[in-house]
Amino acid sequence: MGNLCNFLSFFLLLAAPQGLSAVKYIVTNTVPNQPGGQRFDKEIGVPYTLQNMDIINKFIWNIFEQPTNADTKTVPVLNVYISDFIDATAYTNGDNINVSAPIIQSYPPEPDRAKFTFTGIMYHEMTHIFQWSGIGTAPGGLTEGIADYVMVKSKFYDPNSYTRPGAGNRWDEGHGVTERFLEYCDSLRKGFTVALNKKMRYVYNDNYFFELLGKPLDQVWREYKVKYGNVPVSQSKLPHTKY
Template sequence: MARSPHIFLSSLLLAASILEGTLAAKIIVTNNASTSPGGIRFDREIGAPFTIATVKSINDFIWKLFRQNSDAERKHVPVLNVVVKHLDDGALAETGGDNIYVNDWGIRSFGNARFDFTALMYHETTHIFQWSGRGTAPGGLTEGIADYVVMKSKYFVAEGYTKPGEGSRWDEGYGVTARFLEYCDGLRAGFTVDLNNKMREVYRDEYFRDLLGKPLEQVWKEYKAKYGRS
């Protein structure tokens, strides 16, 4: 008996959906500072279930923002570890490989624990899934893209954040670079997304000319002039 083409198509779509689900990162949360004030607060006010759900949601947000609609376009991360621990360097959080390390001291200083933690996860999770030209992109650029993603989320707090035009270098990182990327988006819709996706294998300054028709140095100079900052 011949199968209905509608049933066959539905089976293919279901199989594709299941396959895509298996390629999403598995999130593992470990609290290695469970007896410290920050570690205790993590367990009480944030917790592993919330962290897993939040990071998965952020992962989907990043894929949509970066217009990475197929597995071939995405960075494959089989397992993503979120580890709460004491960081001797004083960083609020940092990444290494497919791991996010959150400083227990930082959790202790949060205002709204879940809100602040989620905003932090937007930044750090971006580092896991963004392209960096296999390490050839300036560190300030990857930090700026991570902040750019936070700015696109509903967890961005503008008060006290870097203002447009501030900074001394385009790749200064964080808010300075994120604001510059925001400006570049105004010159070409989707610039930052296109730049990230071009950096899969290698980073080159020439990508600015490719996308904007101007060399990077000129774009930065015009950006600073727009906001009256030298």
């Protein structure tokens, strides 16, 4: 495919399961002549991204137990832009995902590892598109933790470099710290994270932890830290995302 075609948007309309409305996926490489954009085209590509967006979307709906349109966010079109910025690995705005081309260039040198890294980032970022956030009232660290939670469930992450259980100073630090805390909450009540996401459709409240676990949030966090020996903060080696 020539450079001229790389400037164009490519889209795929894929059928959603169980009667859910289909989402149109569009991927645009805005920097096909830059090294990161060239690497995206060579080692990842638009067809792979489109195919996996559908797989990821269905995975998220399944994780969140959202079988009908009434359960899900309305997202008619989801755009992915490969763009020139360096202050984040990726970020969302509206129903758009922006991925850093310069950071794609810095992915692991092996093509398979680069594709693996990109896919993990897509699981995280697409979760931001479809998760509930209490219409903006949920702590940003919680929404980041839930996005990582879905990524970890997908297995597209490196368990050897990921945050250890018990790490962190606050439950809502985000990313791996919050993800590991959510896993602990799941161990106290099966499906806790899914139930918490459902409760956050219109508003967030710390009392949801008490409603779901029978204990106040602060107590749950203290008991979690005690269980794992108050492990110091362990920063994930995976690329950070901006939300």
